[in-house]
Amino acid sequence: MLQIAAWKRFTIWAVCLMGLLLAFPNGFYSRVEMHNDAVAEIEALGSTPEREEAAALWPSFLPSSLVNLGLDLRGGAHLLAEVQVADVYVERMDGYWLGVRDALVAIRDDVGFVERVEDAPEGELHVRISQAEGLPAALTAVRALAQPVASLTGVGATDISVSGRGNTIIVSLSPEEKAATDNRTIQQSLEIIRRRVDEVGTREPTIQRQGSDRILIQVPGIGSAEELKALIGTTARLTFHPVIQQTSNAEAVPGPGEILVQDLDDSSLYYILERTAVVTGDDLVDAQPGFDQNGLPSVTFRFNPSGARVFGRYTTENTGAPFAIVLDNQVITAPRINEPITGGSGQITGNFTVDSSTQLAVLLRAGALPAEMTFLEERTIGPDLGEDSIRAGRIAALIAFAAVLVFMALSYGLFGIFANLALLLNVALLFGLLSLLGATLTLPGIAGIVLTIGMAVDANVLVFERIREELKTAKGPSRAIELGYEKALSAIIDANITTFMTAMILFALGSGPVKGFAVTLMIGIVTSVFTAIFVTRLIVVMWFERKRPRTIEV
Template sequence: MLQIDLWKRVLIWLICAAGILLALPNAFYTRVEQANDARAALEVGQDSPELRARAAQWPEWLPSGLVNLGLDLRGGAHLLAEVRVADVFEARMESFWPEVRDALRPERAVIGTIRLLPSEKPDELRVRIGNPDGMDRAIQVVRGLARPVQSLTAAGANDIDVRAEGDTLVITLTEAEKQAVTDRTVRQALEIIRRRIDEVGTREPTIQRQGTDRILIQVPGIGSAAELKEIIGTTARLTFNPVVSRTTNPNVRAGAGQKVLPAMDEEGVYYVIQAAPVVTGEDLVDAQPSFDQNGRPAVTFRFDTSGARRFGDYTRDNIGSPFAIVLDDEVISAPVIQSHIPGGSGIITGRFTIEESTNLAVLLRAGALPAGLNFLEERTIGPELGQDSIEAGKIATVVAFVAVLVFMVLSYGLFGIFANVSLALNIALIFGLLSLIGATLTLPGIAGIVLTVGMAVDANVLIYERIREELRTAKGPARAIELGYEKALSAILDANITTLITAVILFAMGSGPVRGFAITLGLGIVTSVFTAIYVTRLLIVMWFDRRRPKTIEV
């Protein structure tokens, strides 16, 4: 007989009610968004009557999850950045030189003098040996400094390759090490960019790796690509280097293992420093805006255990010597070490404003970008264009929705009305699920919803046509309806499972808007099958139990 257990009826209506409740905030998008932002501000300690008034715009006992609008709907900034991994190779070889020098010094009796030569390649270190007859010994010593590549794909490989060219010892990074360094660098840059953007409080940014050394960054709701570049473009690479000399000559030549950097706050002043830092910003565990003893804005910092030990040892052994604090290849300050600093904490002073000291602290806390970025592509999408896209998407959805409603009523009469009710619930369930998982809706995502509207009635059409066939065999209406659902089920599942597989592949292989389309299409398939098989059937059963018709016309 045509019947559905009471517990199943209750469960179906509870699912529908939950979907409507979760989708409800999207009908009051601006109000709910303002309330959510105000509550977030109140949670971090900000308090004002205006914030409390905004937070009260939406009841706390109601769901407040929203479907986030993507870049093409909300407007925002789009950047495609290339990570300069060659900078990392160069820094790696610069920091390796002191280790090579210290390893070769005890062998001077065999190899003679050692001298660092300039190299045109960033991944290469060239060292001249005074006694070419001792080259084999020099190669043996330097090869002893090799370490295994930290990568699962290069197990057993070493990080450096050592060879001789006449009286010159040439040390290069192996291909396996360069691949591992590139992968680590891009992953680290991804994470740091994500942290910096999260500090600004933007909603649902898209930050994805593209190719070997490129990163795609899309941030909805931000003013311009220039503003986004200001947030993420600063390398904020902090190092502490020994000072060799101070000069006003911009053409001064640096020796091997040294470099010349300008002073940030003193125009025309340059410092010659050792290229290999004692400690770097990677050793920092905290950085906070503060004030120095004269009441000027500054930044206090604290090192981890390893950094604190190296920092303390150096200050102990070099009392009376200047020490350069370098940020992005500019010397912020070069104080003279007055005493041993064992605690691993200090203060960065300079001609900062309060805003600059706060921003510097944020950048240092988020971490230094491991390398600079080249911005290959940048676009700014205005909110007006995003609003036009939303309006166009609304029109397309409404037209598709109305056309389907009219078609179903004209084709199937009362049963078409049941299908239309389930279709409306289907849309509510889609938005409810999108809000629940915090998905981002893009223009292709709207296309996925429009496509779902058309596909949602496909299952009902299959069921109704099957019921018509069963009615022609002179079966009773109850039996015809029951057989219609039973025999159409396999065709419905086959059609929707194959489409769902396509959506899963699109989500796995695609990125950005393609994933948005795949998410809405996949969720739409699940909800349309649910509403067609359960909701429409429940509506028909409830009508049939009440009317008990002798004949039905589909």
């Protein structure tokens, strides 16, 4: 006989009710979104009458999770960037110079004078010694600086290759270290871009690696691709350098270990600086926009203990000397050290506006990109296009939905109507789960929902056809319904497991749009199986208990 325990009935209806409650806020999308933004701002920045008014647009006792709209539905910016990983090789070689110099100075009796060759190829460090006969000893001393490659693919290899030619030592990264460096550079760039985008409060950006040296960036809700490029396009490389000389000669030739840098505000002013920075932006732990003693916008910063110690020691030893704060190879300011700065904090002033000081603080907090990025592709998707996509997707979903409802009602009569009720609950559960997970809905995701609507009644069709077969054996309607569900169960499970596995592979191996399709398809399969096996059966059982029909027609 058809029997479902009371606790099972309660659980099934409770799940359905929870799904309806979670999906409900999506029917008031704009209002709930304004409520969520206001609540987040109140928590981060404090309460204001405007924020309190916006927060009151939605009752706090109701769920407020929404299905995030993707780039193609909401509008936004799309960038494909190529990371210039070779830039990191140059910086790595600059970092090796001091260690190589000290190692060679320690054996000066064998190698003589040591100097760096300034016109060496990029990514290589060339060091010239005055005594060519000391080259073997010099190579041995420099090779002693090599370290094991910190990656699984570089086991047994060292990080530098050292060779000699005449009286010149040539140092470069080994192939294994270059591969490991490339991977670290891309991963670091991904993390920094994600932090910069998250700083401005955008919703559900897509930031992922493509190929060996490219990054795909899609940010819904942002104004334009240019705005996104302004946010992430700069390396925001902050360094502090001793000043050798100030000049107006753009053709001035810096000496060994020195660089020529232009002033940010005065294009006719140049500085000759020591190449090696005292401290860098990597030592920063915080940066905030503020105002200086004259009430002008500025950026205050704070070093970590290591950076504070180095900076404090340098300013103590060089009181009265100028030093330059350099951002992306331009001098922001070059103040004189009036007194030791031992507190680990300071202030950057210049021709800032409130917006530019805020932007700089965001970039400095997020950290410096390890290498320059070249933008190969950029697109701006306007909100109007997103609205058109939503409208087209909605129309397609409604047509599919209506067609399935009519087909089931005509094909299976009252039982088809029961299946239609379960289908309505299936869509509500689908949106409820998407909201609960904070998933992003894209145009391919809508296609997944439309496919789910079509597939959702497959299980019911299997059950109903099986009930028809059992009715022919004259075992009675109750037994026919029970056997119909029992014998169709294995086919339902097998069919949906194989489809779910396919969706999992699409999610694991696919790119952004394919992932969006796979997510809605996987969730749709789960909700479809639940509504077919449990909800439709419960509706049929409740009807049968109430009517007690002697015969049924499917």
